[in-house]
Amino acid sequence: MQNKQIFQDSLLHVRELLESCISSKSLIQGKIIHQYLLKFYDTNYNTHSLVLDKLTRLYISCKRPQLAHRVFNSIPSRERKKKTILWNQMIRGYAWDGPFEKAVDLYNEMVDSGVTPTKYTYPFVLKACSALQDIETGVKIHGQVRRLNLDNDLYVRTALVDFYVKCGCLVEAREVFDGMPERDIVAWNAMVTGFSLYGMWWSAIGLVLEMQQKGVEPNSTTILSIMPVIGEAGRLREGKTVHGFCLRRCFNDDVVVGTGLVDMYGKCGQLVYAKKIFAAMGLKNEVTWSAMVGACVICNSTREGMELFGRMRMEVGESPSPVMLATIIRGCAKLNDLSMGRQLHCNTIKLGFNFELMVANTVLSMYAKCGSINDAVRFFEEMHVKDSVSYSAIISGSVQNGYAEEALQLFHKMQLVGIVPEMATMMGFLPACSYLAALQHGICGHGYSVMRGFTADVSICNALIDMYSKCGKVDAARQVFDKMYKKDVVSWNAMIVGYGIHGLGKEAILLFHEMQNVGHKPDEVTFIALLSACSHSGLVTQGKHLFLVMSQEFDIVPKMDHYFCMVDLLGRAGLLDEAYKLISMMPYEPDAHLWNALLAACRIHKNIELGEEVSHKIQTLGPASTGNFVLLFNLYTTAQRWDDAANLRIQQKELGFKKKPGCSWIEVHGIVHAFVGGDWSHQQSPEIYMKLEELVAEMKRLGYTAEADFVYHDVEEEEKEKILLYHSEKLAVAYGIISLQADKPILVTKNLRVCGDCHTALKYITIIAKREITVRDTSRFHHFRNGICSCGDFW
């Protein structure tokens, strides 16, 4: 009897102790008491019913829902049924700290065992549903809420709004929100957050105004949820309003709000404001510094950001966070500073977060953007965990560094390992198709983009326009262009470029006028596209006019690229002196690239004197490219000045230059087949060469002779013919003829300009094989049909 009293007393004491653990969240102390209980008391529930209650609560308040669950389960089910509050607490525990599925499971278990959920149950279950993005369960729960007549409860309704918002069901969220009989600040904030999350800054701001009209004062949460979206949209005006509001309410004394403002101004491109706020902030933390450095990077003051980064390490002495390093590494990518990037990569290794996905993806894209594709690939292969961003980065990195075929392979591999391509992935994939003229792949990419709803995006459509026109399908490009409900300047430029490379200069100019009619302003790229379109179509007068109009009417100062186009245009048209005059009048120092354009024109129009002069100029500028050697060489051979040609070749060898090997490729049944000159590596080489010889025999009957002036003169006549005969473009065309159905057009892409002999030969081949052949070289398309090329021998 006395023992029992002692026992009861001590239990009372234990409960008191547990209560104090709960309020102070002392997990360790609580665990000790738990151990003690297990050791010294039997498990007769009646003895310590209230103790188990308290233990469950303790574990929940210490964020250990699974431990709590174990204790909860040790309560006999008959007793558990009476403890609705404990059920709610359990669900709350899982809804906050996960695993979220357990919260839903527990809710179902609760209902199944006949316990009626209350208005306190639902906010937690809904929170779990939104964390799981489980719309189905959430909607079901919404139904149950209605049946229990709980949907007029403020908290339940707010939770419903929050659930629909986080699951992307904005319409439903708004419906629930509008039907609320009363709304507190939390409900308003939930809805504002919803609009912000989906980039609808105008709705978010409208709602903030509305709430003020209804007498609800925005708090710092409201402000914090609209700042990111204003920054993202770059809405400076709205940003300033928010800033003003913060000043009036003294919100900006808050570190979090201050950091948000720094970030927002940075994203609006206002580095000066961002810096002012940063300087005025009394309390700064790591996040504030990161935001400030991020603002510098966005505003193209990366160097300043790097200085700040250094200052932070001096002043605060902390080691940088992953976010900080990612930000600064992105800055390196922007500056093309490979050595700095490498150094920071080492830092991430030292600090042990080099494989944190965000950081790793930043490092990966830094290497790719700094042109060090080998490092990028190696790093990519070393990553243990990769996601669609990693793949997108390596795919676009590969294309940008000229490895489009590898990009396609990576895209394929990505799908094999089960990673779903996202919009940005397609932004790398489609240019890869453009580069390779891989139409089949491109069409698949188009289909996929439609399926995923990406074609609502302007940039994706721009990439599609580019893809179709570079794959020889200007009409398909135009269809995409016409169907776009919204276009930007890139869309117009891409389409103009498309017409240009197909020699459709007039269409390009027409589009330029249409562009102005619908109120789009051309930019400098537009004029590059237009001038090169004129050049490929021989539209000299129009080109000159556009060049004038560009600065006079559109206030665009001609850059080096524009002069390049003009020299090209005048040169091709044979107006060599005028081109030369333009160069001497231009406000820039001419570079080798520009002289090259003139040299190419000299070759076409066989102007040896000027060609030599230009060539010397190029050589004094330093060996920028091998292109000029090839051009000058061709110029000499055209003039039959064999000695000069031979000397040039010796000189070229002494300087250690090699001609870039010509490579052509063709897509057959979705596979890209590549050839170099005299290539025997293809499986079907015997058939290809047989077909080629067959064609040549027929061509000769029709009057074809190999044009020797592109070949070295010190080889035998017959040898010359062979070198020409096995040029990569001829091999690719022959392969196309034997492997594609007779009614299928042939599209070959070459990495250099198509050679003169091949150009002639292909005209014959269209007649003999009765097929349309298209060759895309580095500067334009050649459509061969019935012995004629669309370029009009003008390229």
Next chain:
DNA sequence: ATAGGGTTAG
């Protein structure tokens, strides 16, 4: 609160 992938021209 801060952070990763992207379109046109040359």
